[in-house]
Amino acid sequence: MTDPRRRLPAVDALLAEPGVAPLLAEHPRALVVKAVREAVDQARAHGGTVPVEGWDAAVRAAVARLTVPSLAPVINATGVVLHTNLGRAPLAPAAIAALTRVAAGYSALEYDLGRGARGSRHAHCRDLLVELTGAADALVVNNAAGAVLLALSALARGGDAIVSRGELVEIGGSFRIPDIMARSGAQLVEVGTTNRTHRKDYESALGDGTRVLLKVHRSNFEVRGFTTDVPVAELAELAHARGVACLYDLGSGLLLDLGKWGLSGEPTVREAVASGADVVAFSGDKLLGGPQAGILVGTTEAIAACRADPLARTVRADKLTLAALEATLALYRDPDVARREIPVLRMLTEDLEGVKRRAEALKKGMGDAELVEGESEVGGGSFPGAKLKTWLVAVWHPETGNLVAKLRANDPPIIARIADGRVVLDPRTIFPDQIDTVRAALTADG
Numbered sequence: 001m002t003d004p005r006r007r008l009p010a011v012d013a014l015l016a017e018p019g020v021a022p023l024l025a026e027h028p029r030a031l032v033v034k035a036v037r038e039a040v041d042q043a044r045a046h047g048g049t050v051p052v053e054g055w056d057a058a059v060r061a062a063v064a065r066l067t068v069p070s071l072a073p074v075i076n077a078t079g080v081v082l083h084t085n086l087g088r089a090p091l092a093p094a095a096i097a098a099l100t101r102v103a104a105g106y107s108a109l110e111y112d113l114g115r116g117a118r119g120s121r122h123a124h125c126r127d128l129l130v131e132l133t134g135a136a137d138a139l140v141v142n143n144a145a146g147a148v149l150l151a152l153s154a155l156a157r158g159g160d161a162i163v164s165r166g167e168l169v170e171i172g173g174s175f176r177i178p179d180i181m182a183r184s185g186a187q188l189v190e191v192g193t194t195n196r197t198h199r200k201d202y203e204s205a206l207g208d209g210t211r212v213l214l215k216v217h218r219s220n221f222e223v224r225g226f227t228t229d230v231p232v233a234e235l236a237e238l239a240h241a242r243g244v245a246c247l248y249d250l251g252s253g254l255l256l257d258l259g260k261w262g263l264s265g266e267p268t269v270r271e272a273v274a275s276g277a278d279v280v281a282f283s284g285d286k287l288l289g290g291p292q293a294g295i296l297v298g299t300t301e302a303i304a305a306c307r308a309d310p311l312a313r314t315v316r317a318d319k320l321t322l323a324a325l326e327a328t329l330a331l332y333r334d335p336d337v338a339r340r341e342i343p344v345l346r347m348l349t350e351d352l353e354g355v356k357r358r359a360e361a362l363k364k365g366m367g368d369a370e371l372v373e374g375e376s377e378v379g380g381g382s383f384p385g386a387k388l389k390t391w392l393v394a395v396w397h398p399e400t401g402n403l404v405a406k407l408r409a410n411d412p413p414i415i416a417r418i419a420d421g422r423v424v425l426d427p428r429t430i431f432p433d434q435i436d437t438v439r440a441a442l443t444a445d446g
């Protein structure tokens, strides 16, 4: 008996098939060859049988799969505003325009147009950050984890950095503050306990080797009950009395007070700077609502040390990031404009009536759906525990898993979730111009 797998067609033979050959006119040969190989491999994996849909269709499907970019835009129907798996902050139109303008050609990235000589990429967002945060100087790098690594390297390498055991946080993707600190060359000295750390704990750990007192904002969890920690202002004062620096890993980078919209408990960057920390580190793509970036603001001396550290080069920000960040920051000069134009702020502060109107538009014409009250999440390790009232569209379906998978397979993919045996979609994170697309996907047959 011959193994049926030996009867699989050769790649060249398939390429010459009348249903396959025309693909070579539309796509690079390497891509079509790869698609043919995939189709043959799949047939082999299925016991060497001819694909049920036929060879032509199998190859065409493989070509289609290979030509779709893997980093595709999706519609976020989860209601989690800062969804790290979905790319965190959508950008403001001004930020998109700025990065597009810079992307197409050359730019004055490290060129001083006034002097006609070499300039610094660090100059671009610096003045805006100084203006918006009250700090003396600023430095933008690739992301906040990199910013913390750089600041620790610059301020504490070869010495001790003292941190409370209640602030040894994991920030997602298994990134742990203690691990980052170890890589910076600073020795981590833990003080206090998980729930309580006092000023005297820092005082007794302070020694000749101490270089930094580190404060880490508990951005993604809350501790309640029998707890104490030392406010950053007090920690900064203690650090300065002992001749060491105070570094504050703030996490989110809130530039506007959102207390009026029921979001409180997250310090603004300006407050963090005013507390006296030498350096404050935060993200560009969390509450700030800009591109992925890590931002350091602080004293002239401390920021200069960060800029001069060899690690600064390894975490430097890209020109597209700098362009988008500069444009996003400029919007903050008028808080109303920032709230209107920056999608993260707009979604977080949208009134319930607006969300409900979109929920109703989404539900229109759907028999087996209803509006239910629910909660959106800020996400992205910001405002832990904060809940935003919302209106969800809840859809009954005999196979909720199938409906969620169908939505995910839509073009563009729609990410929804299942709750209480129903598929739920939160219009807070669905943009107005996406409502029709989502409704069409929900009501499509199949």
Ligand SMILES: *Cc1c(COP(=O)(O)O)cnc(C)c1O
Pocket: 143, 144, 145, 146, 148, 171, 216, 217, 218, 219, 220, 249, 250, 251, 252, 282, 283, 284, 285, 293, 294, 380, 381
């Ligand atoms: C999110 C976060 C970081 C890391 O920020 P990235 O921009 O993801 O690198 C660091 N520290 C804290 C406290 C955070 O919340």
